[in-house]
Amino acid sequence: MPEAFSKTTSRVIPILRANIDTDQLCPARFLKITDKAGLADALFFDWRFTPDGAKRVPPSFIDEPHNAGREILLVGDNFGSGSSREHAPWALRAWGIRAIFSTSFADIFKGNALKNALLPIEVTPERYAALTALVAANPDGEWTVDLDQLKVALPDGSSFSFEVDTFAREMILAGTDEIGYVLSRLPAIEAWETAHPARVETRGEAAAAR
Amino acid sequence: MDRPRTLVEKIWDDHVVSSEPGAPAILGIDLHLVHEVTSPQAFTGLRARGARVRKPGQTVATADHSIPTLDPSLPITDELARKQLAQIEENCREFGIPFHGKGSPTRGIVHVIGPELGLTQPGMTIVCGDSHTATHGAFGGLAFGIGTSEIEMVLATQTLLQRKPKTFEVKVTGRLQPGVGAKDIILALIARIGVGGGTGHVFEFTGEAIQALSMEARMTLCNMSIEGGARAGLVAPDETTFAYLKGRQFAPQGAAWDEAVESWRKLPTDAGATYDRTVVIDGDKLEPMVTYGTNPGQGVAISGRIPSPADASPADREEIERALTYMGLEAGSQIAGQKLDVVFIGSCTNGRIEDLRAAASIMRGHHVADGLRVLVVPGSQQVKAQAESEGLGEVFKAAGAEWRESGCSMCIAMNGDQLEPGQYGLSTSNRNFQGRQGKGGRTFLASPLTAAASALTGVVTDPRTVAGVAVAASAEAH
Numbered sequence: 001m002p003e004a005f006s007k008t009t010s011r012v013i014p015i016l017r018a019n020i021d022t023d024q025l026c027p028a029r030f031l032k033i034t035d036k037a038g039l040a041d042a043l044f045f046d047w048r049f050t051p052d053g054a055k056r057v058p059p060s061f062i063d064e065p066h067n068a069g070r071e072i073l074l075v076g077d078n079f080g081s082g083s084s085r086e087h088a089p090w091a092l093r094a095w096g097i098r099a100i101f102s103t104s105f106a107d108i109f110k111g112n113a114l115k116n117a118l119l120p121i122e123v124t125p126e127r128y129a130a131l132t133a134l135v136a137a138n139p140d141g142e143w144t145v146d147l148d149q150l151k152v153a154l155p156d157g158s159s160f161s162f163e164v165d166t167f168a169r170e171m172i173l174a175g176t177d178e179i180g181y182v183l184s185r186l187p188a189i190e191a192w193e194t195a196h197p198a199r200v201e202t203r204g205e206a207a208a209a210r
Numbered sequence: 211m212d213r214p215r216t217l218v219e220k221i222w223d224d225h226v227v228s229s230e231p232g233a234p235a236i237l238g239i240d241l242h243l244v245h246e247v248t249s250p251q252a253f254t255g256l257r258a259r260g261a262r263v264r265k266p267g268q269t270v271a272t273a274d275h276s277i278p279t280l281d282p283s284l285p286i287t288d289e290l291a292r293k294q295l296a297q298i299e300e301n302c303r304e305f306g307i308p309f310h311g312k313g314s315p316t317r318g319i320v321h322v323i324g325p326e327l328g329l330t331q332p333g334m335t336i337v338c339g340d341s342h343t344a345t346h347g348a349f350g351g352l353a354f355g356i357g358t359s360e361i362e363m364v365l366a367t368q369t370l371l372q373r374k375p376k377t378f379e380v381k382v383t384g385r386l387q388p389g390v391g392a393k394d395i396i397l398a399l400i401a402r403i404g405v406g407g408g409t410g411h412v413f414e415f416t417g418e419a420i421q422a423l424s425m426e427a428r429m430t431l432c433n434m435s436i437e438g439g440a441r442a443g444l445v446a447p448d449e450t451t452f453a454y455l456k457g458r459q460f461a462p463q464g465a466a467w468d469e470a471v472e473s474w475r476k477l478p479t480d481a482g483a484t485y486d487r488t489v490v491i492d493g494d495k496l497e498p499m500v501t502y503g504t505n506p507g508q509g510v511a512i513s514g515r516i517p518s519p520a521d522a523s524p525a526d527r528e529e530i531e532r533a534l535t536y537m538g539l540e541a542g543s544q545i546a547g548q549k550l551d552v553v554f555i556g557s558c559t560n561g562r563i564e565d566l567r568a569a570a571s572i573m574r575g576h577h578v579a580d581g582l583r584v585l586v587v588p589g590s591q592q593v594k595a596q597a598e599s600e601g602l603g604e605v606f607k608a609a610g611a612e613w614r615e616s617g618c619s620m621c622i623a624m625n626g627d628q629l630e631p632g633q634y635g636l637s638t639s640n641r642n643f644q645g646r647q648g649k650g651g652r653t654f655l656a657s658p659l660t661a662a663a664s665a666l667t668g669v670v671t672d673p674r675t676v677a678g679v680a681v682a683a684s685a686e687a688h
Contacts, residue, residue, distance in 0.1 A: 017529070017532070018525070018529055019405055019406070019505050019529065021505065021643045023641070023643040023644065023645055024643065024644060027645055027649070028622045028623060028624050028646070029623065029649075031248075031624060032247070032276055032288070032291050032294050032624065033250075033294075034250035034251070034254075034294055034297050035250070035251060035254065046644065046645045046649050046650075051631035051649045051650040077406060078404075078405060078439065081405055081439065081505070082341065082436075082643060083341050083355075084248065084339055084340055084341040084355035084356060084357055085247075085248060086248070086251075086357035104406055105409075106409065106439065107410060107439070107440075107441050108354075108357065108436075111356075111357060112358075112359065112360075115357065115359040116359070166232050167232060167233045167371070178359075179259070179261075179366050179367065182236060182363065182366075183366065183367060185228055185236060188227055188228040188236070189227050189228075189236065189238070189367065192227040193238070196224070196225075196238060198265065198267060198268055199240045199241075199331060199333075199334055200241055200267075200331070200334075200460050201267045201268075201460075202241075202267055202270040202307075202308045202329065203266065203308050204308070
């Protein structure tokens, strides 16, 4: 069952690059697990370690000592492009990230993030420019992201509203299990199935004839 | 008269189970494809809630991502991969899902076996925990990748919660020149609109250059929709589609076939229907494409030069600089002639029989360049068997290439097939992200014809400069 989430206050890790893809977030060789263990270590692995396995000098973004414990990312356009691997949001959550600001997110990543109560917050290019300037001027300022109020409070005293899929917001605020939600509409599913017979039978003809 | 609708709208409308105000629609799913990498945690979730698989007969599984492509009688030495492969087998047995696993003649890359078994059909909703599920859109179905939470949702309910996507027409006019194929169309599209260009949309590929493509070429095209940011890409079903499907194992038979075709003929977009966006590409002017950078949108025509960051927009400049630093390439130099260490021919993008025929048409009777490693990996065991029956396996082996068992292999580098740090690979796969084909590996993406031509020379090579390519190109197009 998902845990409910409504608000976080944290300093920000800026990674001002566009098109950060899922192979950067969680390289494929870490997808051989059959559970969700150890994914915090996989996050941005190849940015953080050389091919020989040594930690890079200087340390990469999330490994910079002052970024320890920070829960908010500020990133460039089209974040999370590439694969459907939910390991990417799992890795971000395992590291402790709760909210990500960008001008856009890849569709599959965005959906996966919301299912893990990781907030992808889309801002306009103008807002993005203002936020990057703010982080540059005040790198240790704390931001508050409030999903209930759909509001971000900035360290300069200003605030702005954001949008998140209304349904996803309700699910996250209440910690609702989406599968339970859908199964509670089982009669509608059964009615649709009666009107739309299965188009294939993957178990073969014998099974179809049963 | 009903409002004119697009292909995507028709499929959408046909699959909406319920739609409540403010909530996403519950969308019925016709076919769920499952593989070993993204499914284990979904089955764990299913067990935790004491649920069964709601429609095992609309679910099918295979092993492709982490499975070795070496002799299948050898033990799997990677402990994690071995465990993952054992897990999918066990999950399928427990939940009653048909499994095309190790040793099965119908095993293969999930996006290759769906179509070749006739499971992938027009008008269907098809999902899989893999972003290249878009491949199946070649048949005129709505097919897209999902995450593991959604896999669990589909296993448990055979539905998904979805918002209706916007539509994006990609119209390709004219006729492709010899040596140019579907891979070049999609790389040219992504270079034009960018890797996020299709976000929030579903592509529908239209125009005479698309209609002229074979089913396998359409699969190549739709496969990389996600690289342009679109979760799905579709081609309207037509006679080419029906001819491909007819007689396949899981396609409708007899009277059911005629009925199905009749309903499929109603799917194409109505005259007068509108798309949210449209882009037009002149097919006559396309050249073979090659990527130089670290996202699939960083591509140029093979006669072109690697762009200079100085000439790029401020937004692109830094990204091109970073890409060229990672790739170790010089701005302004010709893309043709760049040195290679490895050539990889395979993947769900270009691992089907027509791709192998195209590659073999260039490699037949020749030998790969000295010191170059060339890996040819069929997309499925059926593709492998077909290629061998046509003598293509022998062509590749005689040329000095490695001829393997089927799987995702070096496209995702999970199974031991990978680039070494710093190596340059020219690959017929779909992603050139940093480290995608092995940590520190550097990828050029291109078509099978370009890959085969480059395999002979050891450098990025325009297939149009190789004797006999006109024949190969026309074989690929038809």
